[in-house]
Amino acid sequence: MAYFPSQSTDWAMAMSLAFGHHSCLPMALNPLNYTLFDEDSVACQLERPVPLMASDSGSRIYGSGMQTPKEGVCRVAFRTKSEIDILDDGFKWRKYGKKSVKDSPNPRNYYRCATEGCGVKKRVERDGEDPSYVITTYEGVHNHTSPAVIYFKPDGHDSAGSLLS
């Protein structure tokens, strides 16, 4: 099973995979702590404070990074504490389906990137154990920049700077 290693660049890799190669972070994401876990959402946990934004709203995002070798499609999931279902990640998404899943009382929503030629998909569902959390799963890599992008500056000693190329 593929997963991101618990090393300094793990979250950066996840972000890169989720949001493309342009070192951009979505508007709504203000990560302070990450929880990495594999596709079963159980293993490889770590917390790593990362000061990304100048203004900290206090919200926390627990991210899970995973890289699925299946047909070369990269998949990254984030478990986010949020009252709203749809996080504004800067990209334009078009909803194409909604499905109730067996193991969750909450329906799962399916979105596709609305940008022509970009086949990135994401699934959004409420955490069955804690409805205050939203689980967002990105599948694929954007081949374009976000319409609303925040570029963050490397502070010189954080691996986040490796996103800038």
Added chain:
DNA sequence: CGTGTTTGACCTGCGC
């Protein structure tokens, strides 16, 4: 009228 959402039907993969 154009764009995005809703929702039931359909397709597909997997386990038994």
Added chain:
DNA sequence: GCGCAGGTCAAACACG
């Protein structure tokens, strides 16, 4: 082969 569950399609609908 069959049934179930997850994922996708597409027509109908809502809204600006």
